[in-house]
Amino acid sequence: ITDGRTHDSLFQVENKYLLEVEAAKYRDICSQYKYMREIRGDGNCFYRALCFGHLESLLQNDRALQRNSDTKWQSLAAGFDENSSKDFLYVLGQCEADEHGDKLLQLFNEQATFDSMVQYLRLLKSAYLQNLADFFSHFVEAPSFKVYCTQEVETMAMECDHVDILALSEALGVSIHIxxxxPPCKTAHFDILYPHYCH
Incomplete structure (x- = not known):
């Protein structure tokens, strides 16, 4: 994760996307968003962007952070090996204790920490999908829904599709704006956009 929020305005990266995106569409996005934080494109970018953005938002709001305390994350991990949520809770605790706000970025740039957090979100999403298999199985193509979850959801570096995004949004109880x-023909990649009203 880059520390781009404070340095790279969207207008500064316009040339990077100008050839790929119509200028009017890009200007519309620039009018609504002030900064972009680039996320490494490794098949896990959706998870990294969602997790970082969500935790960053929680850390800026004490009341929201209390509502999303250890109890919530532990309950979401019910049915998993206890270690699956340990690193997630560790990161949350480290960030809560950080007075300067630098810890989240530091932890997300540690490969081992990041991998364990992504794996936790993948397992969480898989469990959510399987608990609601009667609904979600109509939207995936696979020999069986269990195979889909094992091969496409739980496996690291596998990209997300709409079903996966919806399931994780519902499992975490968060709204995701994409x-x-x-261009639509390109492989999906996710970065974080910060609205103008974001401090």
Missing amino acids: RELS
């Missing part, structure tokens, strides 16, 4: 910057 804006498209690249």
Whole structure:
């Protein structure tokens, strides 16, 4: 994760996308968002962007952070090996204790920490999908829904699709807003956009 929020305005990266995106569409996005934080494109970018953005938002709001305390994350991990949520809870605790706000970025740039957090979100999403298999199985193509969850959801570096995004959004109880910057024919990649009203 780059520390781009404080340095790279969207206008500064316009040339990077200008050839791929219609200028009017890009200007519309720039009018609504002030900064972009680039996320490494490794098949896990959705999880990294969602997790970082969500935790960053929680850390800026004490009341929201209390509502999303250890109890919530532990209950979401019910049925998993206890270690699956340990690193997630560790990161949350480290960030709560950080007075300067630098810890979240530091932890997300540690590969081992990041991998364990992504794996936790993948397992959480898999459990959510399987608990609601009667609904979600109609939207995936696989020999069986269990195979889909094992091969496409739980496996690291596998990209997300709409079903996966919906399931994780519902499992975490968060709203996810997605804006498209690249042409639809391109492989999906996720970065974090910060609205103008964001401090």
